[in-house]
Amino acid sequence: MALENQELRKAGLKVTLPRVKIYQLLERAGEGEHFSAEDIYKMLMEMGEDVGLATVYRVLTQFESAGLVSRHHFEGGHSVFELARDDDHDHMVCVKTGRVCEFTDPRLNELLDEIAEKNGFSISDRTLYLYGQFKDDVQG
Incomplete structure (x- = not known):
């Protein structure tokens, strides 16, 4: 079983294709990279994935509630997300x-x-x- 499937199950979330794809994108983000819901939606579209923007928002909110991602509101911008980590940064x-x-x-x-x-x-x-x-x- 892939790591993202384990993480989703551990967080109490059903493994669905949109959740897996979004988790994989966040997991592949470089150090310090933060993505908005729109960024993730555009990346999914470029990959040929048929996932709507509303689904991306819903999944990110579910991930945040489950403690899988951290949401940041940087001044002058919109919400961005990164995988939750244990380190203080x-x-x-x-x-x-x-x-x-x-x-x-x-x-x-x-x-x-x-x-x-x-x-x-x-x-x-x-x-x-x-x-x-x-x-x-x-x-x-």
């Missing part, structure tokens, strides 16, 4: 180009844990977006 978003770069820093994770502990708080999840411009995107 954050995002830098270029306000000029929309480019997104993922990063992780153990020092940041330790600092956030210290802040939470000092305030008697237990972190269950977190999201950090940094907005600005990458030096190579700045024209001068």
Whole structure:
């Protein structure tokens, strides 16, 4: 049984062709790649798959509810999705180009844990977006 079938079943979802195809696209995404529902729909169309946009939205919402994907709302844009991962990673978003770069820093994770502990708080999840411009995107 393919890995995506196992993941879908583990999440309590019936294995259907649209779910498998969408999961495979998300799984093949490069590091830091985030896709909108429209991006996924276009990729499926290019592959000759007959999956409607409404189905893509529905499957992504089901995946999010099941904890398979994370949805991000980057400023000035629409929702984008990536497979949910166990690691703590954050995002830098270029306000000029929309480019997104993922990063992780153990020092940041330790600092956030210290802040939470000092305030008697237990972190269950977190999201950090940094907005600005990458030096190579700045024209001068």
